[in-house]
Amino acid sequence: MRSRSSCTAPWARPRWGDAEGDLLARLRAAVGPALPIGVGLDLHGHMTRAMLRAADVLIACKENPHADVVACGERVADCLDAMLAGRLRPVTAMAKAPMFLSGAGETVSGPLAALHARARALQAANPRIRDISLFNVFRYLDDDDMGQAVTVLADQDGGAAAAAAAAELAQAFWDRRAEFRDDLLGIDAALDRVASDAPGRPFVLADMGDRVLAGAPGDSTAILAHALRRGDRR
Numbered sequence: 001m002r003s004r005s006s007c008t009a010p011w012a013r014p015r016w017g018d019a020e021g022d023l024l025a026r027l028r029a030a031v032g033p034a035l036p037i038g039v040g041l042d043l044h045g046h047m048t049r050a051m052l053r054a055a056d057v058l059i060a061c062k063e064n065p066h067a068d069v070v071a072c073g074e075r076v077a078d079c080l081d082a083m084l085a086g087r088l089r090p091v092t093a094m095a096k097a098p099m100f101l102s103g104a105g106e107t108v109s110g111p112l113a114a115l116h117a118r119a120r121a122l123q124a125a126n127p128r129i130r131d132i133s134l135f136n137v138f139r140y141l142d143d144d145d146m147g148q149a150v151t152v153l154a155d156q157d158g159g160a161a162a163a164a165a166a167a168e169l170a171q172a173f174w175d176r177r178a179e180f181r182d183d184l185l186g187i188d189a190a191l192d193r194v195a196s197d198a199p200g201r202p203f204v205l206a207d208m209g210d211r212v213l214a215g216a217p218g219d220s221t222a223i224l225a226h227a228l229r230r231g232d233r234r
Helices: 019-031 049-054 070-085 110-125 156-174 187-196 223-228
Strands: 038-041 057-060 092-097 129-135 148-153
Touching: 019 049, 038 070, 049 092, 057 070, 057 129, 057 148, 070 129, 092 156, 110 129, 110 156, 129 156, 148 156, 187 223
Parallel strands: 038 057
Antiparallel strands: 092 148, 129 148
């Protein structure tokens, strides 16, 4: 756990490859230690120690697909307003589980729905906790501090509770790691199903590895290439 307000200048430069940590470290160096810095993040963000050292408030979206980006920004603004008014001296606890999600990444069902519900219950039970963010880290990054991250932001006297909540939720990720699997058809299996179905029935085939809701460009030709290679006439 680290309280940003306890850090002293100069702020150390982050590791190579930590673009957000580098940006925030440079911003902190430019504005000094007194000005609050708050950041709203994609829940697929990669949380680093450099980011925690430089910023006061780091809060992620809670929904995938990301329908709550505005609400996330409002939470950040509320915390910064509370800091400026002297009502909040934030500390953030972070814990990481040594894993990536290989599937089941939607927040409305499966293990993530249960973990987010537990996070909401922990926050509701302790008024000193202002936010709990669960980060589904982007698994194709090249970094040595990867893993499913949990951050808990609390008022200064809630630091112990924040650390306990972060540790509990990181452990829950690890305990349920086998549940993070997608039950998806391969391309040829999907095309086999299309070919064997009744003539004239429409099908929609979606490339989950190139889905625009996850930030991909949506320009993959993998399904088309398989279909052309097979030569099915449907």
